[in-house]
Amino acid sequence: MRLKDQERAKSFLEKLQSQGKIPNALLLYGPPGVGKTTCALELSKGLLCQRGAPWGCGGCASCESIESVIDRILLGEWESISLFEESAGRKVFLYLSGEHPDFIFVPPDGTSLKIDQIRGVREFVYRKPALSGRKVILIDDAHLMTREAANALLKVLEEPPGHTHFLLVSEGKESLLPTIVSRTHQVELSPLDRESFYELLGEEREDLYRASGGSVKLARELREREDVLGLVEDFIEGDPRKVLSLVQEMEKRDLEDKLLFLRFLEDRVRETFLRRELDYDRFEAMVRRIEEIRAGLRRGLRFSLAVYSLYSIRR
Numbered sequence: 663m664r665l666k667d668q669e670r671a672k673s674f675l676e677k678l679q680s681q682g683k684i685p686n687a688l689l690l691y692g693p694p695g696v697g698k699t700t701c702a703l704e705l706s707k708g709l710l711c712q713r714g715a716p717w718g719c720g721g722c723a724s725c726e727s728i729e730s731v732i733d734r735i736l737l738g739e740w741e742s743i744s745l746f747e748e749s750a751g752r753k754v755f756l757y758l759s760g761e762h763p764d765f766i767f768v769p770p771d772g773t774s775l776k777i778d779q780i781r782g783v784r785e786f787v788y789r790k791p792a793l794s795g796r797k798v799i800l801i802d803d804a805h806l807m808t809r810e811a812a813n814a815l816l817k818v819l820e821e822p823p824g825h826t827h828f829l830l831v832s833e834g835k836e837s838l839l840p841t842i843v844s845r846t847h848q849v850e851l852s853p854l855d856r857e858s859f860y861e862l863l864g865e866e867r868e869d870l871y872r873a874s875g876g877s878v879k880l881a882r883e884l885r886e887r888e889d890v891l892g893l894v895e896d897f898i899e900g901d902p903r904k905v906l907s908l909v910q911e912m913e914k915r916d917l918e919d920k921l922l923f924l925r926f927l928e929d930r931v932r933e934t935f936l937r938r939e940l941d942y943d944r945f946e947a948m949v950r951r952i953e954e955i956r957a958g959l960r961r962g963l964r965f966s967l968a969v970y971s972l973y974s975i976r977r
């Protein structure tokens with residue numbers, strides 16, 4: 663088990679596993695970056711283990727083959743994992759063929775999970791397990807399913823073959839079809855505490871913990887773009903000279919960087935509010951203005967005007 667935190671969720675799942683009572687459909691939900699996907703991957707390993715160890719024994723053929731898959735997924739290398747292709751040559755969904763025949767990992771294709779991907783899942787489900795006694799389908803970011811995809815999935819969930827387990831990972835329950843949610847057993851994962859966060863991030867960075875609100879996923883992104891993060895901090899600090907120079911700097915950047923600045927800023931504003939350093943009215947006004955600016959920038963709004971209008975709310 664790689665998770666350092668989430669003791670409650672972990673012991674609950676372990677109990678179900680050891681009693682052989684893992685339901686056919688499980689929904690793991692919670693904020694981004696708290697280890698939902700990792701938890702679902704580890705659970706998959708256990709479900710498929712030939713020796714029935716709750717989190718996998720690590721030594722059987724199933725565990726060995728899924729471990730390399732897990733490593734590659736966690737490293738974000740799913741591009742390099744073979745894609746399943748229909749006879750027409752159309753890429754349908756990520757199918758880890760040849761790595762573990764009874765496991766598929768289904769992440770969004772671009773910005774959404776599409777119906778073609780779920781059709782692929784249905785084909786997979788009705789084949790008999792090859793290596794393990796079960797089959798596991800991990801649907802990542804399930805909240806990004808299109809309406810059609812969700813309806814297609816619902817049909818399979820209504821009558822799942824006994825040997826299959828659906829693990830749905832989602833940032834929230836609300837953004838899923840209620841009919842899907844009601845067919846799953848739900849497990850909530852909570853935000854990470856500082857210690858677990860530092861351990862997963864690999865360094866003690868108080869600034870990243872605060873800026874990301876405890877999301878390791880977001881913190882890794884922030885770390886990649888420390889230049890933009892630094893400018894966001896200048897804005898939050900509020901020194902007018904710094905704000906002026908950050909505006910001049912950002913004006914030179916492309917739209918993508920400007921949008922990134924706004925995204926980081928929004929997270930930071932939310933976090934400032936949660937620490938009660940910003941009252942609700944200003945928080946709400948800022949979030950609303952950020953949303954308007956986002957749309958405005960795409961239409962050619964000048965970044966300096968946008969930031970000054972935010973700055974006037976901030977003060």
Ligand SMILES: [Zn+2]
Pocket residue numbers: 710711712713714715718719720721722723724725
């Ligand atoms: Zn095993």
